[in-house]
Amino acid sequence: MSEPGQFGLPVPPPNPNLETQRFWDATAEGRLELPRCDSCGHVVWYPRQRCDRCGSTSLTWFEASGRGTVYSCTVTRRIPGSWRKAAPFVLAYVELDEGPRLVTNIVGCDPETVHIGQAVQAVFDPTPDGPALLRFTPA
Amino acid sequence: MPPVTIRGKALIAGVYEHPGRDLPDRTLPQIHAEVAAGALADAGLTLADVDAYYSAGDAPGFGALSMAEYLGLDLTYIDDTETGGSAYLVHVQHAAAAIAAGQVKVALITLAGKPRTGGAGPGGSARFSSAPEASFENQFGMSVPGGYALAAARHMHEFGTTSEQLAEVKVAASTHAQHNPHAFLRDVVTVEEVVSSPVISDPLHRLDCCVITDGGGALVLVSEAVAASLDRHCTPVLGTGTSIKHTSGGRIDLTHTGATRSGPLAFAEAGVTPADIDYVSIYDSFTITVVITLEDLGFCGKGDGGRFVSDGALQAPGGVLPFNTDGGGLCNNHPANRGGMTKVVEAVRQLRGEANAAVQVPDCELALAHGTGGSLATRMGSATLVLGRSL
Structure with a gap:
């Protein structure tokens, strides 16, 4: 495992593919881009080139606000493997203002203070390969 | 027809x-x-x-x-x-x-x-590195306990469920396991011992987690x-139901499982209701798994699972709803990190009258076995069986 990132957590590189390259390219520039369905308006997470709600394959990328609230969170204190030294850290679901709930970490704060309903803002944690991981910090 | x-x-x-x-x-x-x-x-x-x-x-x-x-x-x-x-x-x-x-x-x-x-074997995590969701979930220190902890934390937030209530599930399982000579853990534990065991991922303690066997x-x-x-x-197999629940394009709901659909399908096919069931085998990867599943199967109201499992309700033979009389995944056995098989086995033992004597449910006529696969926090396959002593 490579060196920890700016928040002391592992920054394992993602594996971009034809459907997700645009998402990862945007993170490298510090922007959150999401696909929105042209037919029904559904904002799809994880990014893909199809709408899981209506089946359309016509979606348009847009820049999201990066704002959200903590839907659930846990302080992981014991974990084997490459994350062991990072504990305690906050694993969370954040609900974006645009709708999707996604797995992430809450960083840049005391883990014991993170709570459900807390307002958070996206931060981009660069990986060695260029793309950045979407993490959140208290707003 | x-x-x-x-x-x-x-x-x-x-x-x-x-x-x-x-x-x-x-x-x-x-x-x-x-x-x-x-x-x-x-x-x-x-x-x-x-x-x-x-x-x-x-x-x-x-x-x-x-x-x-x-x-x-x-x-x-x-x-x-x-x-x-x-x-x-x-x-x-x-x-x-x-x-x-x-x-x-x-x-x-x-x-x-x-x-x-x-x-980990062939079903281990390496298998999932090619999944389309992999880069969006695997980069954040998600673990099996961490995922279930997220579900538990949300359940506590929405319904006021407590760590002490979750601990009651482990206490009941341990009470049963003491009678099982093959059980991995045979010591009876108390609520206090569960909530004072080391926290793995808040709010789940070590004794909220199943064994690895x-x-x-x-x-x-x-x-x-x-x-x-x-x-x-x-x-006889009287009723069956399966349901797949996933993140629904990012609209995941952590407080419900696929049991909300697999349960009613199985009950309807069997022509029975939760009130008719004498014994349940409920997948118990973690204590929270049992609480949410009992709600979703209709054994209590949504959000009432924590209160329902308190005061010995799950303890055989006299509890309101005896469960996992082999000690379950929490104490007896969780072979291959897959607890569904032993759930069916113990349900059949109960219906045959072959459970360990101290935990045999008297006149056990109808049993339910429920499996939860995958993770409550991402995507899961839920399956419910209703089995009978006879037709």
């Missing part, structure tokens, strides 16, 4: 749970073979009688195809359905349907794994005609 149903068309003739919990001296295929032999002997059948074989992600190599060759099976039906730890209940549903359709006479389902002494199990299902030819009293 009456609706097509599998109710009573297939019967569980043989069950077997491997007595081992540490099996460093056996290969994975050997354990599959041992449990297959055990369940067939229990039924009074042999490998030569088997015409259908079912396995899941724990089977090595080409799955059922590889195992069919290793075991020397002569098959005209095969099914590799993989939903994680619930797969073996899904297999019962599929076997019952195939038997009801006249395509299968004797179905064999096996599970084996060595997470203690042999690593080597071992396995097997089931044999047969047609009515085959059942009539056997010495063994066979257990």
